[in-house]
Amino acid sequence: MKLEIRNGRLIDPARALDRAASLFIDAEMIASVGEAPRDWRPDRVVDAAGCIVCPGLVDLAARLREPGFEYKATLESELAAAAAGGVTSLSCPPDTDPPLDEPGLVEMLKHRARQIGQARVYPVGALTVGLAGATLTEMGELAEAGCVAFSQADVPLHDTLMLLRALQYAGTFGHRVWLRPQDHHLAFGGVAHDGEVATRLGLPAIPVAAETIALAKIFGLVRETGVGVHLCRLSSAEGVAMVRGAKQEGLPITCDVGVHHLHLCDVDIGWFDAQANLMPPLRGTRDRDALRGAVIDGTIDAICSDHAPVDDDGKQVPFAEAEPGATGLELLLPLTLKWANELKVPLVDALARITMGPAAILGAAPASLAKGSAADVCVFDPAAAWTVCADALRSQGKNTPFLGLEVAGKVRATLLAGRVVHEA
Amino acid sequence: MTRNPQLNANGELTHLLTLEGLPAAIVTHILDTAEPFVSIAEREVKKVPLLRGKAMFNLFFENSTRTRTTFEIAAKRLSADVINLNIGASSTTKGETLLDTVDNLCAMNADLFVVRHSQSGAPHLIAAHLTAKGRSHVHVVNAGDGRHAHPTQGLLDLYTIRHYKKDFRALTVAIVGDVLHSRVARSLIHGLTTMQVPRVRVIAPRTLLPTKVESLGVEVFNDMREGLSGCDVIVMLRLQNERMKGALLPSAGEYFKHYGLTGDKLALARPDAIVMHPGPMNRGVEIESPVADGARSVILPQVTFGIAVRMAVLSIVSAN
Numbered sequence: 001m002k003l004e005i006r007n008g009r010l011i012d013p014a015r016a017l018d019r020a021a022s023l024f025i026d027a028e029m030i031a032s033v034g035e036a037p038r039d040w041r042p043d044r045v046v047d048a049a050g051c052i053v054c055p056g057l058v059d060l061a062a063r064l065r066e067p068g069f070e071y072k073a074t075l076e077s078e079l080a081a082a083a084a085g086g087v088t089s090l091s092c093p094p095d096t097d098p099p100l101d102e103p104g105l106v107e108m109l110k111h112r113a114r115q116i117g118q119a120r121v122y123p124v125g126a127l128t129v130g131l132a133g134a135t136l137t138e139m140g141e142l143a144e145a146g147c148v149a150f151s152q153a154d155v156p157l158h159d160t161l162m163l164l165r166a167l168q169y170a171g172t173f174g175h176r177v178w179l180r181p182q183d184h185h186l187a188f189g190g191v192a193h194d195g196e197v198a199t200r201l202g203l204p205a206i207p208v209a210a211e212t213i214a215l216a217k218i219f220g221l222v223r224e225t226g227v228g229v230h231l232c233r234l235s236s237a238e239g240v241a242m243v244r245g246a247k248q249e250g251l252p253i254t255c256d257v258g259v260h261h262l263h264l265c266d267v268d269i270g271w272f273d274a275q276a277n278l279m280p281p282l283r284g285t286r287d288r289d290a291l292r293g294a295v296i297d298g299t300i301d302a303i304c305s306d307h308a309p310v311d312d313d314g315k316q317v318p319f320a321e322a323e324p325g326a327t328g329l330e331l332l333l334p335l336t337l338k339w340a341n342e343l344k345v346p347l348v349d350a351l352a353r354i355t356m357g358p359a360a361i362l363g364a365a366p367a368s369l370a371k372g373s374a375a376d377v378c379v380f381d382p383a384a385a386w387t388v389c390a391d392a393l394r395s396q397g398k399n400t401p402f403l404g405l406e407v408a409g410k411v412r413a414t415l416l417a418g419r420v421v422h423e424a
Numbered sequence: 425m426t427r428n429p430q431l432n433a434n435g436e437l438t439h440l441l442t443l444e445g446l447p448a449a450i451v452t453h454i455l456d457t458a459e460p461f462v463s464i465a466e467r468e469v470k471k472v473p474l475l476r477g478k479a480m481f482n483l484f485f486e487n488s489t490r491t492r493t494t495f496e497i498a499a500k501r502l503s504a505d506v507i508n509l510n511i512g513a514s515s516t517t518k519g520e521t522l523l524d525t526v527d528n529l530c531a532m533n534a535d536l537f538v539v540r541h542s543q544s545g546a547p548h549l550i551a552a553h554l555t556a557k558g559r560s561h562v563h564v565v566n567a568g569d570g571r572h573a574h575p576t577q578g579l580l581d582l583y584t585i586r587h588y589k590k591d592f593r594a595l596t597v598a599i600v601g602d603v604l605h606s607r608v609a610r611s612l613i614h615g616l617t618t619m620q621v622p623r624v625r626v627i628a629p630r631t632l633l634p635t636k637v638e639s640l641g642v643e644v645f646n647d648m649r650e651g652l653s654g655c656d657v658i659v660m661l662r663l664q665n666e667r668m669k670g671a672l673l674p675s676a677g678e679y680f681k682h683y684g685l686t687g688d689k690l691a692l693a694r695p696d697a698i699v700m701h702p703g704p705m706n707r708g709v710e711i712e713s714p715v716a717d718g719a720r721s722v723i724l725p726q727v728t729f730g731i732a733v734r735m736a737v738l739s740i741v742s743a744n
Contacts, residue, residue, distance in 0.1 A: 199634040200444065202544040202571030202610060207635070271429055271552075272545030316523055316553070318543035320570070 001043050002026050003418060004036075005379060008048025012055060013352035014368035023053055025375040028417040032371055046413055046420075048379050054351050055367045056088025056376035056414065058358040060256050061232065062307040062329055064121070066112070067105065068097025073309035073396040075109075078329065079118040081395035083422035085330040086378035086411040087305075088119055089365035094126040095153035101126035101137045103145035110146045118421045120376075122148045122362050124178055127166050131155040134162070136169050148362055149176045149230065154279060156184035164221050171227030176363075179218055180232040181239065182280060186210035191320045193235075193283040197266040203320060206281050211239045219246050219253075228252035230361055233306060235261060235280035237290035244299045254361050255299065257291050258306035259335040260326060264288070264401060274315045274322035275401040278306075295353055296345055302358035303339075305332040309397025327397035334407035337382060341408075347382070375418035384410035429551055432560075436744040439551045439564040440737050442573040443614040451618055454736050455583050461732035464501060474739045475504035480536040481529050482508045484567070485522070488540050490703060491567050491577075494727070495538045498734035504536070522546065523553050530554075536563045536742060544570030544607075563741040571605050576737055577702055578611030580730040582619060584722055585657055587729065588698050592616070596623040598651050598693075599642075600683060601661030601710055602632045604672075608702045609661055610640070617641040627651035628683065631672040648683050655693040659700045660685055660710050668709065676709050685711045690720065698722045 005023040010033065012018075024032040024040060031037050062082065065073040082090055092109075094100035100109070106123050113121035125147030129135040139150055150170055157163050170177050190206030192198040198205040215231070219242070222229050234240060234257050243255050260278055265288045269276045276282060294300045308325025315322050332354060340350035359367030366374035385408050390398040414422035430439040430446070437450055464470055480499045482492050492508065499506045511525060520528075526537070539547045547566040554562050568574040582592075589595055597616055603609045603626050616624045617640070626637060627645045638644055645651030652658065668676040685699065699711075699721045707713050716723060 194635045196636045196639040199636055199639065200610070202569075202573070202607060204571075205635065272548045274549075313521070316549075317521065318541065318546040318549055318570075320543050320545075 001418060002041065003044045003046065004040070004042040005046045005048050005053050005377065008051050008053035008379060010053045010369065011348050011351055012369040013348050014055070014356045015370060016348060018348045023369060023377065025415070025418045028375055030369055030371050030373045030375050033369060046379065048412070050383070051379050051381050051412055052347065053377060053379050055355045055369055056378050056416065057086045057332060057354045058362065058365045058367055059087045059090040059307065059329065059332060059354070060302055060304040060358045060361060061258070062087070062090040062092055062305055063095070063309065064092045065309060066096060066109065072311050075112050075116055077394065077396040078307070078309065079113065079116050081329040081393065082119040083414045083416070084394045084411060084424070086333050086380055086414050087329055088376035088378070088414065088416050089122065089359065089362065090119055091122040091124050091148060091362060093124050093151060093153040094131065095155065099126045099131045100124070100147070101129050101131070103138070103141045106142055106145035106147055117416065119416060120365060122146070122364060124148065125150045127152050127170070127177060128157065128162070133157045133159060136166060139170055139175055140173055143173065143175060148364055149178050151178035151232070154180060156182070158184055160217060164224065167221055167225045167227040167229070171225055176228045176230055178230040178232055181211050181214035181218060181234070183210045183213045186213065191277060191281065192269060193266045193281045195266055195284050197269055201269065201272065208236045208238050208283070211236050211280065212242060215239055215242045219251060222251050222253060226252065231255040233258050233280055234291065234300060235283050235287065237287045240290045240294040240299055244294070247299065254301045256302040256304045256358070256361070257295060257300045259303050259328060259332055260306065260401065261288065262292050262295065262303065262339045263335060268401060269319070272319040273401065274317065274319050275326065275399055275403065277319055277322040277324050278326060279324035292339060292343060295339070296343065296349070301353070302361060303332070303336055303353045304358065305329050307395070309395055310399045311397070312399070315399045326400040327393060327395045328400070329395055330393055331388065331400065331402060331407070333380060333411065334409035335402070337409040338407060375415055377415040378411060379413040380409055380411045382409050384408065386410055429548060432744060437741055438560070438744045440575050440741055441547050441551060441564065441566045443575045443578045443611050443618065444573070446618060448618050448620070451579070451582065451615065454579055454733065454740060455586060457736035457740060458583055458729070458732040461735040462729065465728065465731065470501050471503055472501065473503045475499065475502035475742055478504045478535040478742060479533060480504045480506050480538060480738070481534045482506065483511060483529070483537050483539045484509065485511045485541040485546070486568070488568070491540065494730050495567060495734055498731050498738055501731070502735055502738055504738070522549065526550050526553060530559055530562060534562060536565065536738065538565045538567045539569070540567040541569050544572035546570070565737060565741060568607055570607065571610070572607055573611045574607040575611050576730070576734050577608050578615040579737065580726060580733040581612050581659065581700060581702070582615045583729045583733050584700060584726050588722060589656060592619040592621050595621050595656045596625065596654055597621055597657040597659065598625040598627055598655045599659045599661065600627040600648065600651070600685065602663050602667060603628050603637060603661065604632045604634050605664065605667070606661050612659060613640045613642055625651050625655070629673070648689060649692055652689055652692045655697050657698055657700065658685065658690070658693055662702065662704065663706055663710050680709055684709065685715050687712070687714055690715055700726055703727070
């Protein structure tokens with residue numbers, strides 16, 4: 001199968017490339033950029049006039065809900081959502097039921113994902129058995145089965161000694177550990193940022209110190225062990241400053257932010273809107289602004305969708321009882337574009353945060369349009385506006401704080417290994 | 425922020441969910457409406473037919489005797505049919521969701537829900553759900569949600585203050601105790617600032633104050649003697665038993681020593697200061713008996729006014 005993407009504006013952050021050029025794809029690979037290979041006779045031509053052609057997006061946090069929560073979403077529904085969102089590689093956290101702590105579960109997940117064939121799935125394995133924080137998982141076996149890193153998802157690990165051991169063990173085999181920095185005790189029972197909004201609404205609060213104390217603990221252990229840690233979902237200005245300092249110090253850390261946190265803050269809770277119940281909580285405007293800036297200067301390496309399909313039953317309850325999270329796979333691109341547009345970030349830099357940035361953290365996913373790369377491609381119209389509503393989303397999760405908002409940026413075609421997996 | 429969800433398109437009160445953002449004119453209208461209802465209670469026949477034929481459901485997801493009873497009396501004096509549901513012990517424990525319960529009661533032709541819930545925002549959720557289902561003729565009155573609001577308590581406190589002090593605009597009011605967990609405090613603070621009370625103080629140890637409480641428009645005092653000085657009104661908050669000993673406070677005894685209202689601390693307030701309490705009181709914990717039962721205490725009149733104020737609220741929202 002020979003495929004040509006014609007008339008588009010090619011943006012490849014990995015090579016700092018931004019120019020009008022055609023893309024030539026042959027046998028699942030990028031065969032050429034700009035100039036047609038000799039005797040080129042395409043089987044198919046995709047007209048990308050008015051569109052941007054970039055590497056397929058890479059998402060570091062997409063809950064697929066399998067196994068265990070198939071009533072919320074299935075691999076079929078969520079991988080279709082990924083393709084519709086231009087996401088060709090994604091990693092899923094281990095907070096399934098049972099958690100991803102056994103090789104068989106990981107193999108099954110990989111196998112199902114390959115069968116569906118709409119996105120590459122990179123599972124993150126459980127750091128401890130059952131995420132219970134007591135016993136290390138068989139990381140070697142899990143890595144062979146396809147796990148790219150190990151984490152506790154959102155489940156706290158109370159025991160600092162256990163965390164030290166887990167880092168040492170993971171580091172022995174060169175595995176990276178992903179941690180969400182949140183002190184369990186300070187966050188316990190909290191559902192909103194500890195500030196004016198939570199005080200006014202009488203919502204149990206989570207102070208910023210829950211993040212900074214966890215970061216201090218993690219940095220201490222990283223210094224102790226030298227083991228690389230990826231920090232998931234930063235939420236506060238103080239957290240950003242600490243990560244910036246730790247990077248300057250040379251600690252082997254990387255960091256991501258959920259795309260919601262680049263746009264929303266605690267006032268968006270309004271009158272108890274459960275759609276704005278996210279974890280970590282939406283913080284103040286100063287925090288949001290710090291996060292927006294930190295993605296520009298590279299303190300934050302990647303923007304992720306933090307995709308969490310939550311059904312209506314999980315949201316049609318009082319705020320504090322609501323299940324945290326929002327659907328995100330199909331909003332990652334438009335919300336990243338919105339951030340870039342508002343802060344005048346060049347598109348090549350903005351797209352880096354949802355392609356090569358997260359790909360480097362995963363260590364495996366393709367994220368370049370260079371000749372010879374796997375042909376994972378996203379073709380999108382940056383000007384096409386659409387309204388976020390249940391009918392417009394492929395994901396089984398229809399709940400998001402952006403319902404009703406008009407966004408710009410529509411995916412016209414998604415290619416996975418040279419195959420068109422989504423067209424609109 | 426979204427439009428105030430308790431007002432209809434004409435700016436009239438259709439639900440009472442919180443005192444925050446409620447125009448002063450509506451607050452005054454409720455207090456004025458309550459006045460003649462106070463005297464109804466003194467009549468031989470304590471009934472008016474304003475809500476005849478209406479079905480009011482007392483929807484209590486959290487235990488309460490006093491508030492539920494006063495709402496029941498208020499509705500009965502307005503000639504409404506009152507149905508009491510103690511949900512804590514029924515459907516939700518069987519797995520029914522809050523909104524399922526509401527839909528079922530709507531199918532029984534409810535006109536009014538009086539809602540008490542342990543979660544902040546539950547009455548807002550119900551009001552939004554009724555609007556989404558096209559049942560805007562059904563009204564919701566918040567009888568206390570989590571730590572968020574207890575608007576009828578706030579209104580009866582305002583009524584009591586106006587009754588004894590006449591003009592809000594020259595007063596110093598102190599609210600003493602567990603502000604962190606108190607919906608009563610939040611509602612009263614919003615009510616007082618709406619009515620342009622110039623000095624609203626909160627007095628508590630730092631473990632019982634929410635973050636940035638001053639953003640609500642209050643002055644913060646950790647020293648009770650300092651905070652009470654020159655006050656016209658002292659509102660004591662109830663300290664829940666489970667909070668008396670533990671991480672928030674070391675002991676009830678130490679709390680009483682620093683934050684209990686005694687005769688000598690009361691002497692620091694203005695000589696004509698009144699003492700209020702939303703009830704039920706913990707004698708010897710937040711207030712000593714001679715003060716609770718003393719000449720300056722208006723705690724029992726608060727209860728009487730509470731029925732009149734709830735009659736006013738029920739009749740006003742039902743009319744809109």
